[in-house]
Every structure is written in structure tokens, then in C-alpha cells.
Amino acid sequence: MKKTLDHIARRNLSPAALCSLPYRMTEFLAMRALRFNRVIEIRFGLHRFRMLIQPLGQMHGSRGIFLFREHYEPLLNFGSSLIPRGGIAFDLGANQGIYTCAFGSAVGPEGRVLSVEPIPRQVDRLNTNVKLNGSSHVTVASGAISDTAGEIDLRMNHGDTAASIVWGATDKVTRVKTYTVDEIVAAEKLPRVDFIKIDVEGAEMLALRGALQTLRKFRPSLSLETSPESPEPVDFLRSLGYQMFEFDRRGKLVPVKKVDRLIDCLIARPPS
Numbered sequence: 001m002k003k004t005l006d007h008i009a010r011r012n013l014s015p016a017a018l019c020s021l022p023y024r025m026t027e028f029l030a031m032r033a034l035r036f037n038r039v040i041e042i043r044f045g046l047h048r049f050r051m052l053i054q055p056l057g058q059m060h061g062s063r064g065i066f067l068f069r070e071h072y073e074p075l076l077n078f079g080s081s082l083i084p085r086g087g088i089a090f091d092l093g094a095n096q097g098i099y100t101c102a103f104g105s106a107v108g109p110e111g112r113v114l115s116v117e118p119i120p121r122q123v124d125r126l127n128t129n130v131k132l133n134g135s136s137h138v139t140v141a142s143g144a145i146s147d148t149a150g151e152i153d154l155r156m157n158h159g160d161t162a163a164s165i166v167w168g169a170t171d172k173v174t175r176v177k178t179y180t181v182d183e184i185v186a187a188e189k190l191p192r193v194d195f196i197k198i199d200v201e202g203a204e205m206l207a208l209r210g211a212l213q214t215l216r217k218f219r220p221s222l223s224l225e226t227s228p229e230s231p232e233p234v235d236f237l238r239s240l241g242y243q244m245f246e247f248d249r250r251g252k253l254v255p256v257k258k259v260d261r262l263i264d265c266l267i268a269r270p271p272s
Contacts, residue, residue, distance in 0.1 A: 024067050031055035043070040045080025047105035051129050074265040075223050078251035080106050082221050087194035091115040092145045097126040099197050104135040118144040118154050118176045143177035147209040152178050164201035180210030193218040204233040219270040227262045242268040
């Protein structure tokens, strides 16, 4: 409950959205008790997409998606302007596919979404949600994103939303395939890359190093989480000429000169 209240406090929720939360929480608890799923519709700017919500336990992502929908994170609330129609976007660490489906709705059938998720059961849920939206322009890869292609142990001690290839205890692991962004771009013969969302639980530098050629060639915008304790990704991107921003409460991108706190949704953009 405390985590839910903290999440509410960080979101700029409208009165209508706040009023809906108790009803949604009650419904979610009923879904868990009676073991039934529900399809919900979520907005992404002017676009809409659907997701099948399975009422799973904590650290799976289902409850937050069901409760907050388009207010789930700033990128979902305000990020549609960063995803052009007909563009190509990456969703690295896709979980159940909320951003994969959002990006798919924004780029349209003439665009592409490349989605990478390491947890097999989440890949199944991701594929279900992709099919639910009829997104034939979405490609899903089962594995982890890194700086080399191969295999690695995925550490699962802290649940699906915190599974990591770089941190956590090693007594509960799953062996997964690894990909790099540059490898996928080459294999798919992509003519452009417009946006890369990174949510890889501490493996951000591995993901960025594996995308170096793509960043230099196509100059996509990126989204990632950052904090003062992990300055390397921001330093790396700034060395490539990227500028840092975050969304304010009205959805405007404002410059970030120094990362002095946790930023859930840091936006890195090349100079105009």
C-alpha cells in the first residue's frame, strides 16, 4: 500500500483519475480473488491501445498498469510526441508490453517496434498484448539486451519487474539469450531509429555500449531511469552530444543540467 501511495504522490493525477483509484483497486482485488482477467484501454497521446491485465502478485507490473493506465509513468503520459508516425522505436525491457503497445499505436502499421524482454512468462504476456492490438509491425525478441550477443544469467530474486543481469543474488537465475541494439538494427536492416526506451535494471551501460553505432548513425531520442549513484549512462550520452531533459507536470520537456536525484524518466535528445 505504501508503494501505491508513493506512486500516487509522484503523479500529476486529475481529480477524476484520483476518484477512480479506489474503484480500480477494489476491482483489481476482486480479479485476484476470483482469478479472472480483464482487457483495458489506455491512451497514449491521441492514440489508444488495449492490454490484457492478469491480476498477478507484487513485482509483476499488473497492478500499477491497471490502476494508473496512461498516468503509469511520465513517458506514457506525455511521450507520444517523441514517437513519429511511421517511425521505428525500441522497447528494451518490455515486461508485459505497455510501451511496446503504446509505441505500436503511435508509429502505426507503416512503422516498426522492436521489443526485447528476458523473462519467458512475460514474453508470453507481451506477445498476447501485441496480438490483442493486431500489431503485425511489432517484433518481439525473447532475451536480455546487453553489449554482446550470447547468453547470460538473469537474476530473478526480486520479482519480474526487478530482474537483472548485473545485480541481485545468484541463487535464483534463468539462463537467457543476449542481444545488442546494433545487432538487431543490422539483422532487421532498419533504415532509421527514432526512439529507444531503456528499462533494464542496472544494465543501462551495457545497453548503451551495444547501441553505440546506432546512436552515432541515427541519433534517436532515448528514455531511461537515472540517479546520482549511477552517473555513467548520462556521462556516456553527453559525450555523444546528447542533451538531458525531463517532463514537468504539464508535459513540457525541461533541461536537466545535473542529476541530483532519482529521475524515473530522463529523456536524452540530440541537438536540434
